[in-house]
Amino acid sequence: MTEPQSDADFFASVVAEIENEAQIRATSGEYPRALLRTLDEEFRRWLPDSASQQGIEESIRGIELASYVDPVVPIDSRSRLGRKVKYSIRRLTYFYHRHITQQITVLGIHITRPLRLLDASLKQLSRRLTALEDSLDVNTIEREELLAGLSGGKLTEDLSAEIVTAMSSVAGRILMTDSVDLDLLRSLQNPGQSAYGVGPAVIPGNDDLELRYESATDHLNVLPGQSLAGLILTGMTDRLSLNEQLRTLRKALNKCAPGARIVIIITLPKYWEQLLGPVGADLLDGRPLHPETWVHLLKREHAENIEVYKASDQSSALVTAILK
Amino acid sequence: MTISVHQLVPTISPRDAVGNHTLFIRSLLRAAGYDSDIFSMFRHPELTGETFYIDQLPADADALVYQFSIGSPIADRWAQHGGRKFINYHNITPVEFIGKWDGLLEAEVELGRDQMSRLASICEHAICDSDFNRSELDSLGYNSTTTIPVLFDVASANPDASTLKSINKKKSGLQILFVGRIAPNKAHHDLIAAVRTFRDVYQNDAHLHIVGTDGPPNYRKMVDAVVAHADMADHVTFHGSVTQEQLVAFYQGTDIFLCVSDHEGFCVPVVEAMHHQLPVIAYNSTAVGETVGQGGLLLNDKHPLTIAAALNKLNEDGNLAGRLRRAGVKRAACFNRETTSNQFTKEFVDLMGSP
Numbered sequence: 001m002t003e004p005q006s007d008a009d010f011f012a013s014v015v016a017e018i019e020n021e022a023q024i025r026a027t028s029g030e031y032p033r034a035l036l037r038t039l040d041e042e043f044r045r046w047l048p049d050s051a052s053q054q055g056i057e058e059s060i061r062g063i064e065l066a067s068y069v070d071p072v073v074p075i076d077s078r079s080r081l082g083r084k085v086k087y088s089i090r091r092l093t094y095f096y097h098r099h100i101t102q103q104i105t106v107l108g109i110h111i112t113r114p115l116r117l118l119d120a121s122l123k124q125l126s127r128r129l130t131a132l133e134d135s136l137d138v139n140t141i142e143r144e145e146l147l148a149g150l151s152g153g154k155l156t157e158d159l160s161a162e163i164v165t166a167m168s169s170v171a172g173r174i175l176m177t178d179s180v181d182l183d184l185l186r187s188l189q190n191p192g193q194s195a196y197g198v199g200p201a202v203i204p205g206n207d208d209l210e211l212r213y214e215s216a217t218d219h220l221n222v223l224p225g226q227s228l229a230g231l232i233l234t235g236m237t238d239r240l241s242l243n244e245q246l247r248t249l250r251k252a253l254n255k256c257a258p259g260a261r262i263v264i265i266i267t268l269p270k271y272w273e274q275l276l277g278p279v280g281a282d283l284l285d286g287r288p289l290h291p292e293t294w295v296h297l298l299k300r301e302h303a304e305n306i307e308v309y310k311a312s313d314q315s316s317a318l319v320t321a322i323l324k
Numbered sequence: 325m326t327i328s329v330h331q332l333v334p335t336i337s338p339r340d341a342v343g344n345h346t347l348f349i350r351s352l353l354r355a356a357g358y359d360s361d362i363f364s365m366f367r368h369p370e371l372t373g374e375t376f377y378i379d380q381l382p383a384d385a386d387a388l389v390y391q392f393s394i395g396s397p398i399a400d401r402w403a404q405h406g407g408r409k410f411i412n413y414h415n416i417t418p419v420e421f422i423g424k425w426d427g428l429l430e431a432e433v434e435l436g437r438d439q440m441s442r443l444a445s446i447c448e449h450a451i452c453d454s455d456f457n458r459s460e461l462d463s464l465g466y467n468s469t470t471t472i473p474v475l476f477d478v479a480s481a482n483p484d485a486s487t488l489k490s491i492n493k494k495k496s497g498l499q500i501l502f503v504g505r506i507a508p509n510k511a512h513h514d515l516i517a518a519v520r521t522f523r524d525v526y527q528n529d530a531h532l533h534i535v536g537t538d539g540p541p542n543y544r545k546m547v548d549a550v551v552a553h554a555d556m557a558d559h560v561t562f563h564g565s566v567t568q569e570q571l572v573a574f575y576q577g578t579d580i581f582l583c584v585s586d587h588e589g590f591c592v593p594v595v596e597a598m599h600h601q602l603p604v605i606a607y608n609s610t611a612v613g614e615t616v617g618q619g620g621l622l623l624n625d626k627h628p629l630t631i632a633a634a635l636n637k638l639n640e641d642g643n644l645a646g647r648l649r650r651a652g653v654k655r656a657a658c659f660n661r662e663t664t665s666n667q668f669t670k671e672f673v674d675l676m677g678s679p
Contacts, residue, residue: 007618007647007651008618010647011618011620011621011622011647011648011651014621014637014641014644015621015622015623015624015634017637018621018623018630018633018634018637019623019624019625019630019633021633021637022627022629022630022632022633025525025629025633026627026629030525031521031524031525031628031629031632032520032521032524032525035520035524035554036517036521036628038553039513039516039517039520039550039553039554042546042549042550042553043513043546043550056427058427058428059428218420222437222441223463224441224444224464224465227463227464227465
């Protein structure tokens, strides 16, 4: 018997029905929301900061265990004679085996002692770092709220057009990170080009686009050198601290091939301050740099043909360049 | 003279997926007429008689296949060898899933990811378990890649009677199964949250069976804490490592296979569940989607409420369950060992020429 609808279509319609049902129940609050929140908290409570120290401890314990070598050599054998011969040899050479094993044990102790010292230093360092993080980590909630208020800025049409023009001659991989404009990314899907978006807020479900839900830093860490023909930096340029922006730029440029086209999208500082107000602007760690600063930085990174375009509404700007 | 195609693998063990796969590859290479042995650094006692320590690798081997799933100094031996170099890539779990839970494994995974990008330029051809794995190598600039699924025998034995009986005892509610090592990337904590939600919203006597060995001890401790916090101690059973007979009993005795893994390079238990006509519900992440294909229900998000709604739908809709069973069997047949073996043999003959 043949089914009236293909499996793929049927299962897709079932999934849509399930998602709809889940949506209705979620909206009506008809699920253990409080419990799930506490489960999340429980998960986070158990999430270790790092397992490296535990790894060191385990390794040291392993070395200590392994360094206690048994001087009694096994004498199992398939024949009785073999066993007797092995037993005799063991009796005769026991003094030798014991001497060797004792030296191995001493060596083990000498190896583990500095490792224990190193372990203790790391733990002390970790404690100091935690204390330092605690002292710096004030107003986190306020900052998160302010950052959330910053998202959602749409690229103006004139700047989008400039980016498309700038990227039109690029052949190869183009990375847009970390605030991905889906329409812009879509307009960069030309023959010979392979544009993709990476970001912590990337929304899956746009099957025509290559999107990766991860932080730009994590992505850049695994990308091989000189693998990008084009780079569009956006989003992070409005909110990361100066140090983070500079590190990201340097890391990203390392992944670009010579001749790569660079585009940096920034909210203009004046507009950004208006958007946030004085309190927000003061409390946030990060802020957009002026276009002139990006020009200066790109020059220092040996970029050429550096151009600045300001949006018609004076809200944002583009800095484009070609990497030498 | 016979062409030699040897394999290098960091650890060879008879009861793990990569170990079994390596042994199968050796058999098919030998059957095709190549001279083939396995060289490893850590060899399970059962295999020391038929495998070799890495130092015994012949310098004049024609080709080396590196079974790549973790960082290891073996990769450098492979890279320095004069023979032709191939990789069989089984995926390396990203460090974010491991780092915080297991320091030693974190170091090996970091090394593996680093080696993965360094080896791109010297690897002549890479065979990947899935298109997902292949895309990782492609993005690192590997010259030539292809996808052939991992070789495995679907668990097939007579189901263990006492296991079936114990599952049937709990049969008043839906019996949900997951098979896999208790590791962060497999998201057991999400399974528990989903089943708890299903119990709260739809059916309060559902039971979750978890089969698999413990991974990082800290993660297991956390999963236990989540079970206790969710008041699920009586509704989740951790069965640990089981025999083939017991595993078949779980596939045959339970009602749904639920997978909410965040990262899989393939997913053998999903295929086994489909083979045993157990309907599959899975979160569409990494290589899970392409493994399930059209043989199961693939969810786009894994909010506990979405999973709970999916479990309920499957529980109530007999037609859906029936179609999933039939579709699952059809899909599992795509990973039949004979078919995959033929693909591998053809690949090696194409690469190396007839022996």
